[in-house]
Amino acid sequence: MRYITLLSIVVLMAGCGKKPVSFKEQIQPILNARCTQCHGTDIHRGRIAMASYASFMNSHTVSGKEPLVIPGSPYQSRLYILCETNQPHFRMPPDTSKTVTPLPPAELELLRHWIAEGAKDN
Numbered sequence: 173m174r175y176i177t178l179l180s181i182v183v184l185m186a187g188c189g190k191k192p193v194s195f196k197e198q199i200q201p202i203l204n205a206r207c208t209q210c211h212g213t214d215i216h217r218g219r220i221a222m223a224s225y226a227s228f229m230n231s232h233t234v235s236g237k238e239p240l241v242i243p244g245s246p247y248q249s250r251l252y253i254l255c256e257t258n259q260p261h262f263r264m265p266p267d268t269s270k271t272v273t274p275l276p277p278a279e280l281e282l283l284r285h286w287i288a289e290g291a292k293d294n
Contacts, residue, residue, distance in 0.1 A: 246287040
């Protein structure tokens with residue numbers, strides 16, 4: 173019994189030192205650099221706006237039914253799926269863009285962590 177209690181405490185403490193991903197400091201700069209040229213304040217391609225947390229979280233896919241982000245579920249979140257895919261005709265930002273390149277692995281991993289943590293405005 174003591175072993176199980178001690179093991180539980182160690183497991184809980186292991187996750188305590190990790191700082192959550194910040195939307196304002198880490199995710200919004202990625203969106204500003206890679207997404208807001210087409211999904212910003214003035215332009216809302218596909219009716220998706222990424223200029224602020226509120227507009228970003230209120231955006232849905234073109235069908236209007238599916239949210240762009242499902243907090244806690246990066247592999248079900250359309251945003252992560254479109255940024256992560258290896259299929260160039262589906263990937264965001266699109267390969268046709270001359271000024272914006274796909275997310276590098278470090279930014280993609282940060283996005284995945286943020287969604288997995290609940291996609292909070294922190």
